[in-house]
Amino acid sequence: MNILITGTRTGIGKALAQHFLARGHSVVGCSRRPATIDHPQYTHHEVDLTDAKAIKSMCRAIRATHGSLDAVINNAGVATMNHFMMTPDDTARRIFDVNFFAVLNCCRETAKLLQKSKSSSPAILNVSTIAVPWALEGQLVYSASKAAVEQLTRVMSKELADFNIRVNGIGLPPVHTVLTRTVPTEKIDALLKRQTFTRMCTVDDIVGPVEFLVSQESGFVTGETLFLGGVH
Ligand SMILES: NC(=O)c1ccc[n+]([C@@H]2O[C@H](COP(=O)([O-])OP(=O)(O)OC[C@H]3O[C@@H](n4cnc5c(N)ncnc54)[C@H](OP(=O)(O)O)[C@@H]3O)[C@@H](O)[C@H]2O)c1
Known part of the structure; x- marks a missing residue:
């Protein structure tokens, strides 16, 4: 598979890239x-995803x-953990720019590349x-920015269904x-303590569900956000 993963310099994105x-x-x-992964099958783009033109050039x-x-x-x-009264307007907008608008723009541009896939069920995972x-x-x-992403997942799954592109989400503890x-x-x-499994989630817990949701094994699954750890 050819897979695009955003935010691969650190954390979960880096672990997912290394897994694939x-x-x-x-x-x-x-x-x-700059990249923190050095692998012959890995290509890195230095892109600020809040810049719609930069996403187009990357695509x-x-x-x-x-x-x-x-x-x-x-x-x-990106996250901000603060009382809303202490969250200035520009901080709130910056969070939405990265967490929501960058996802929307990335989906719009990459949907064109997913349409060219030879896979029977190309997939977006948010x-x-x-x-x-x-x-x-x-x-x-x-x-709120991630709730918007979950709604994007539901609506976009319908709008891209005619192109056979699936859109799902994964909800992490x-x-x-x-x-x-x-x-x-x-x-x-x-x-x-609120999770059903009360231990910390690790990247090893994440890679399996992610691989399933982007693979043809989940070819009839779309519009869903799967939560890990038992979140009820
Ligand atoms: N960690 C958790 O507990 C947790 C829980 C639930 C959900 N999540 C979600 O999981 C995802 C990954 O989080 P993480 O914990 O792995 O965070 P992280 O280690 O801070 O990684 C975030 C990545 O995104 C990149 N990034 C941030 N802003 C960017 C921008 N404007 N343009 C391009 N790249 C940008 C960062 O690289 P640069 O700084 O080089 O741009 C970095 O590689 C996020 O969507 C987060 O909301 C995390």
Whole structure:
């Protein structure tokens, strides 16, 4: 498969890229800063995904080098953990620019490359969070931006169905990454207690469901966001 994964410099995106590379797939990754993966099947684009023109240029380059895409994983994301009264307008808009508008723009451009896929069920996978179903206090803007992504997943799955492109999401509980390193331990522990499996989610827990959702094994699954860890 040719897979585009956004936000591959660190964290979950990097782990996913390394997983798919180890399985023999070609991975195109991107982030604002330079690559941290060195592999013959890996191509990195230094792109700020809030720049719609930069997404278009990246997709033109992918078309020239790879011809098509079989899967797109919209993983890049940023968070702010603050009371909404303490979240300035420009911070809120920046979060939506990365977490929602970049995903929308990336889907619009990559759908053209997914249409050229030889796979019987090319797929988009969007990364969401338990902050949506649990409506976590202190995460209003972050969870609202991801709620918008979950709605995008549902609507887009219908709009791309005629092209045979599936659109799904994966909802993650806390995982140790740069994104969560400033969250106080007691806050993380309280979230873990609410999960059905009360331990911290690891990248090893994530790769299997992600691989399933972008592979032909889930060819009749679309419009769903799958939550890990038991989030009810
Ligand atoms: N960690 C968790 O507990 C958790 C839980 C639920 C959901 N999630 C979701 O999982 C996804 C990955 O998070 P993570 O924990 O792996 O975070 P992370 O380690 O901070 O990684 C985020 C990645 O996105 C890239 N990025 C950020 N802004 C960008 C932009 N404007 N343009 C291009 N790339 C950009 C970063 O690279 P550069 O800095 O080089 O741009 C980095 O590679 C996010 O969508 C997050 O909301 C995480």
